Structure formats: structure tokens, C-alpha cells
Amino acid sequence: GAGVSQTPSNKVTEKGKYVELRCDPISGHTALYWYRQSLGQGPEFLIYFQGTGAADDSGLPNDRFFAVRPEGSVSTLKIQRTERGDSAVYLCASSLHNRDTDTQYFGPGTRLTVL
Amino acid sequence: AQSVAQPEDQVNVAEGNPLTVKCTYSVSGNPYLFWYVQYPNRGLQFLLKYITGDNLVKGSYGFEAEFNKSQTSFHLKKPSALVSDSALYFCAVRPPGTYKYIFGTGTRLKVLA
Numbered sequence: 001g002a003g004v005s006q007t008p009s010n011k012v013t014e015k016g017k018y019v020e021l022r023c024d025p026i027s028g029h030t031a032l033y034w035y036r037q038s039l040g041q042g043p044e045f046l047i048y049f050q051g052t053g054a055a056d057d058s059g060l061p062n063d064r065f066f067a068v069r070p071e072g073s074v075s076t077l078k079i080q081r082t083e084r085g086d087s088a089v090y091l092c093a094s095s096l097h098n099r100d101t102d103t104q105y106f107g108p109g110t111r112l113t114v115l
Numbered sequence: 116a117q118s119v120a121q122p123e124d125q126v127n128v129a130e131g132n133p134l135t136v137k138c139t140y141s142v143s144g145n146p147y148l149f150w151y152v153q154y155p156n157r158g159l160q161f162l163l164k165y166i167t168g169d170n171l172v173k174g175s176y177g178f179e180a181e182f183n184k185s186q187t188s189f190h191l192k193k194p195s196a197l198v199s200d201s202a203l204y205f206c207a208v209r210p211p212g213t214y215k216y217i218f219g220t221g222t223r224l225k226v227l228a
Contacts, residue, residue, distance in 0.1 A: 003158075004158070033214075035216075040220070041220055042119075042207075042219050043207075044218070056215055103164065104216070106158040106160070108156070108158040
């Protein structure tokens, strides 16, 4: 079946602009995660959704970052007033539930470049 | 602070030889442990996980990992490496009571023909 998809695959923007990154999880997966991966680093947790609600948003670096999942499926990560330091690959993952035994499945990521 | 360490940036091994990619963690309680692999221009793929039970966990593509509580380690192993195993490997931990996964910085495995 279809895996996690993310759009766009690449996004180039200018400093100060607003961007939206989209994640389509595997159908039926109730848990959804966003991560940021900088060059040479492992994924860094940003936010976790269980259904429509953000169960843990403690990884969002500041109030320029916001994410929504209004219908419990597709999620959008929104970044306001982008800065060059926001340049990274943004990864989305989903899992069937939030049980301890569940496995996360990752999308291919969106590479964001802020000029 | 809770953390995951992958002490080797790169591991080189000859094809057919056994391989080990190291991972240690610093987490309170009994964490859940994971290994993922990342191929160029592709997303992270799940290899295996330890939740509870037998300390030796078997996963995809012939990989296995051994959980060692006393050494707080979860090293990834494979008895006979393939050139196609060359990729970037990430260890991750999920502390108990949270869904905030912590990833290591990754180890690049290069299998030489």
C-alpha cells in the first residue's frame, strides 16, 4: 500500500517568507510526527499528534513554527518569517496507534532551503 | 539529559565479514529502542526494535541487535555484510511515558567489495 507522502519534495524560499509543508500519513494511522533533520544530524523531534490534537509540541523551536491536523489525517507544518537556520529536511512519520509497540513509518522528507 | 550516542561516524567492513554499528543511550527507566536505515534520497526505513523480552532482536534484511541493560547499549549487528547494506544507520530511543523519540547522529556504513 501507499506509504507516507510529503509535498513538496523541495522548497526554496527567501528569508522572511511563510512556508507550508504537507504530510499525508498512511491511511488509518492515528499518530503523526514531525521531525527536522539538519545536515550531518539525526532527526530532531518537533511535534506529535494523536488524532487531531497535538499531544506533544515541546520540540517546536519557537512560535514561528506551528502544525495542524484538522481532520486527523493530513498534517501541515507552517513556518512563519523563515530564517536561514530553518534550512533542513523536514520529515513526517506516522504509526497505527500510540501504543508502545507501534512502529513509525517515515516519509521521504521535504528539503527546505531558506536563502 | 536523555540522549543517544553513536560513537562512530563511519564504519568500513569488507563484504562477507560481520558488522557492528554501536549505539549507547542515557535514559531513565526502561526505554524502547529502535534502528532505522536511510538510503540516499529516501526516507528512514525501520529495521528493528526492542520493547521487552529477549535481549536479542532480529529484524529486516538479516540485521539483529542486542539490548544490554547494564551497558545501556543496543548495538546493531549482521553476520555477513553485503555491499547493498551501505547506508546511513540511526539508533533511536523512546523514553518511557513519552512519544518523543530521540535519534543518534547516525553512522555511515560502507561495505567494500
